[in-house]
Amino acid sequence: MYCNQPPEKPGNKKELLEKITNMARANSLWVTAYGTGCGAIELRPLHTSRFDMERFGIAMRPTPRQADVLIISGYLATKTLKRVIRVYEQMQDPKYIVALGSCTINGGMYFDSYNTLNVLDKYLPVDVYVMGCMPRPEAIIDGFSLLMQKIKDGRAQGWKHYKENLDYYRENQKKIITDWDLPDYNW
Amino acid sequence: MIDKVKKELEIRFPLLKLVREQHNYLHVKVERVSAMDAIVMARTSLGHSVLQLISTVDRIEDDVFQMTWILENYSACTVLLISADYPRENCIVPSLCQIWPAASAFEREIFEMFGISFPGNPREGEDFLLEGWKDTPPMRRDFETEEYAMRVYGERQPREHLDPRQYIGDIVGEWNTPMGRKREEEK
Numbered sequence: 001m002y003c004n005q006p007p008e009k010p011g012n013k014k015e016l017l018e019k020i021t022n023m024a025r026a027n028s029l030w031v032t033a034y035g036t037g038c039g040a041i042e043l044r045p046l047h048t049s050r051f052d053m054e055r056f057g058i059a060m061r062p063t064p065r066q067a068d069v070l071i072i073s074g075y076l077a078t079k080t081l082k083r084v085i086r087v088y089e090q091m092q093d094p095k096y097i098v099a100l101g102s103c104t105i106n107g108g109m110y111f112d113s114y115n116t117l118n119v120l121d122k123y124l125p126v127d128v129y130v131m132g133c134m135p136r137p138e139a140i141i142d143g144f145s146l147l148m149q150k151i152k153d154g155r156a157q158g159w160k161h162y163k164e165n166l167d168y169y170r171e172n173q174k175k176i177i178t179d180w181d182l183p184d185y186n187w
Numbered sequence: 188m189i190d191k192v193k194k195e196l197e198i199r200f201p202l203l204k205l206v207r208e209q210h211n212y213l214h215v216k217v218e219r220v221s222a223m224d225a226i227v228m229a230r231t232s233l234g235h236s237v238l239q240l241i242s243t244v245d246r247i248e249d250d251v252f253q254m255t256w257i258l259e260n261y262s263a264c265t266v267l268l269i270s271a272d273y274p275r276e277n278c279i280v281p282s283l284c285q286i287w288p289a290a291s292a293f294e295r296e297i298f299e300m301f302g303i304s305f306p307g308n309p310r311e312g313e314d315f316l317l318e319g320w321k322d323t324p325p326m327r328r329d330f331e332t333e334e335y336a337m338r339v340y341g342e343r344q345p346r347e348h349l350d351p352r353q354y355i356g357d358i359v360g361e362w363n364t365p366m367g368r369k370r371e372e373e374k
Contacts (some may be wrong), residue, residue: 079318107340112333114325115317119338176339179319 018154022032022152025068029144032037032067033060034087036181037074039134051137058144064182066089072124074134075103078176080125085173086182090126095159095170096127096151098143108133122172125158188263189213192233195301200225206270214268222271224279226256233262238283241293243301247328252277256283266344273303282307299311300326 027138035043047060061067064087076084079165099120102108107118120126127150130143150156164168174180193213196203200221217225229235235258242252251272258267273280277310280313280334283290294305295315302324323330 016268079316082318106342107336111342112336114330114332114335116340117340118336122341178321179314 022154023158026148027057029056029058029069029096029110029147030061030067030187031058031069031071032064032087032091033062034064034079034084035073035102036076036084036122037072037101038042039071039073040120042134042137043071043073046137046140051141053141053144056141056144056148064088065092067091067097069096071097072120072126074101075108075110075113075116076120077145078117079115081173082177082182083085084124089182093159094148094156096156097124097158098128098130098140098147099126100132100140100143102131103133104137105129117176123146123176125141125162125169127156128159188260188267189267192229192235192265192267196225196228197232199228203220211263211265212268213266214270216270216272219273222254222256225269225287226258226283229258229267229269231268233260233265235265237261237292238287238290239266241283241290241297243297243303245275245301245326246272247275250258252280252301254280254303255339255359265314268342278303280305282311284308300324302327 035041045051047058053059058069064070068091068185070084070091071089088097099105103110103116104120104126107113107116110116111118117123128143128147130139132139136141147156189208189211193208193215200217202221203225204216206216206232208214212323215225220348237259239257239259240255242255242257244255253270253272254277255268255270258269259265260267269292269344271293278301280303282294284294284305284307291308291310292315294308294311295310297310298305298308299315299317299320317325322335325332325335
């Protein structure tokens with residue numbers, strides 16, 4: 001089941017195709033229904049009728065296998081990080097991470113907690129940070145429009161960065177997850 | 188109703204200290220050798236048959252852990268709190284799992300957070316909240332939370348300038364959206 005080699009980079013011929021597919025990807029973002037912290041409460045008004053994120057083509061999916069956006073909503077405990085890594089690695093390429101709130105940027109109000117990590121992008125590649133504590137649904141929509149723009153321009157390459165620098169991310173992850181029992185990542 | 192409980196306890200345990208009393212609430216402090224007897228008596232003959240919570244306070248000044256068992260009597264709507272002090276070093280407290288199986292969860296949590304051992308708990312030492320914790324138990328007051336967080340999770344370096352363009356350039360930001368570009372041109 002596992003492949004040993006990372007996927008080949010697209011050649012020049014594939015670049016045009018990549019641009020067209022990026023257009024399509026940007027307009028149908030499917031989000032894993034997985035809330036990690038207090039920020040998940042702001043996603044409820046976002047995907048119900050008041051703010052209605054489906055008008056942007058953003059939909060919630062029940063399983064990571066069908067989704068391509070993972071929202072890290074708020075503070076992330078080390079115990080949750082283990083589950084988040086597992087969810088992220090099960091998602092199909094291409095995949096993007098949107099991080100909400102000041103806790104994911106620098107720890108926020110949990111900067112001195114014994115169980116909450118401070119800087120998220122040491123452990124997972126983040127494409128868009130949305131600041132605020134917590135960001136309102138308008139701010140999250142703004143973050144999503146930024147993510148769409150990045151995908152259209154071909155700059156949302158966090159998933160490739162994760163594959164190319166897997167050793168760096170693994171080292172950081174194993175530093176804080178002391179009872180490491182996750183399966184090895186396969187491409 | 189609570190007066191009767193108080194009288195019975197005072198007859199049985201003459202060294203009992205009264206901490207606080209209200210019309211349906213009684214907090215008493217007993218010697219640690221008679222703590223288990225007081226709890227069993229409260230359950231069997233005084234009608235306080237529901238264990239609501241086991242709480243621990245780390246009183247490092249007196250070099251003790253203060254354990255408090257909160258017992259409730261649903262039919263009479265009264266609450267009885269029984270406290271006892273245990274020495275901090277190699278702290279051992281008898282388990283209540285034989286009387287209330289639900290005490291197991293509280294005791295496992297206290298074991299992880301304070302390092303207090305409960306001999307007699309069949310699930311002692313299993314992971315409860317922290318997975319693979321190797322440091323000092325985090326709720327002890329001699330645990331240096333901030334030092335631990337800086338050592339394990341690190342710190343994001345603060346910015347020297349407040350202009351975000353210095354750090355992220357033209358990659359993201361409102362100056363790169365159509366509205367922002369228009370505004371820049373107008374300037």
